[in-house]
Amino acid sequence: MIRLFVSSLGRPRFHLGLALLVMATVTISLTIFRSRPAPAQPMEGPLRDPVAAVAAALRISVMIEGDGVYGAGIFLDPARGIVLTNQHVVQDMHTPRVTAYDGRTAIAAIIAIDAPRDLAVLSVPDLKSPDLAPPRLGDAMHLQPGEEVYAVGMPRKLPFTVSRGIVSFVGRPVEGERYLQLDMNINDGNSGGPVVAPNGDVVGVMSFIYRRAQGLSFALPTSEIARAFPNRVPVIAPKL
Numbered sequence: 001m002i003r004l005f006v007s008s009l010g011r012p013r014f015h016l017g018l019a020l021l022v023m024a025t026v027t028i029s030l031t032i033f034r035s036r037p038a039p040a041q042p043m044e045g046p047l048r049d050p051v052a053a054v055a056a057a058l059r060i061s062v063m064i065e066g067d068g069v070y071g072a073g074i075f076l077d078p079a080r081g082i083v084l085t086n087q088h089v090v091q092d093m094h095t096p097r098v099t100a101y102d103g104r105t106a107i108a109a110i111i112a113i114d115a116p117r118d119l120a121v122l123s124v125p126d127l128k129s130p131d132l133a134p135p136r137l138g139d140a141m142h143l144q145p146g147e148e149v150y151a152v153g154m155p156r157k158l159p160f161t162v163s164r165g166i167v168s169f170v171g172r173p174v175e176g177e178r179y180l181q182l183d184m185n186i187n188d189g190n191s192g193g194p195v196v197a198p199n200g201d202v203v204g205v206m207s208f209i210y211r212r213a214q215g216l217s218f219a220l221p222t223s224e225i226a227r228a229f230p231n232r233v234p235v236i237a238p239k240l
Helices: 002-008 012-035 050-059 222-228
Strands: 061-066 069-077 082-086 097-100 105-107 109-114 119-123 148-153 161-174 177-184 194-196 202-209 217-221
Touching: 050 061, 050 148, 050 161, 050 194, 061 082, 069 148, 069 202, 082 202, 148 177, 148 202, 161 217, 177 202, 202 222, 217 222
Parallel strands: none
Antiparallel strands: 061 069, 061 097, 069 082, 082 119, 097 105, 109 119, 148 161, 148 194, 161 177, 177 217, 194 202, 202 217
């Protein structure tokens, strides 16, 4: 076939026929290409801005330190200076010191405890923030495995550190409670901090990790927070 093609190159009529054939082929190809329907555009879903979600999570997060212990917490009611955290974060603190994202620091008082769920509520009147909106609490049980989530905490005393991971299991039973299991890099100091969905909803409180394991962290869903302190949760958001 190669020899036949080369031997035909010297024939003028062949050149003309070949040129017409090429032009016809190109014209047909362009016509077919232009007539193809445009690819379907994906349907627009709920607006999700992870950067904005994390920024909001940082504003409602606090760091808690005292007597050699440290952890994180969430402003449940910023206007009253009400903070939620894990009980194990503050149980050995004589004078818990709370630091807000804007740098203000004050001593807190423990005003409520739910031991079975490992939750505690603190009052920090000197950190009242009337201009700060309370967090919107989402339903963690409507998350799906593989969805991306974010956590804010104080790992190894590094304040306001953001971690990213995915949902591994929804409703994992552990010692009588159901937790949101996450594949996320979590360390000592993350306890009590918020777990946030990309739409900005706080879906859980980081509670514990499995020692000598990687990517096995667990957050208490916000529905359990509401049951523990029904009078201190300002708002429950619609389902995710």
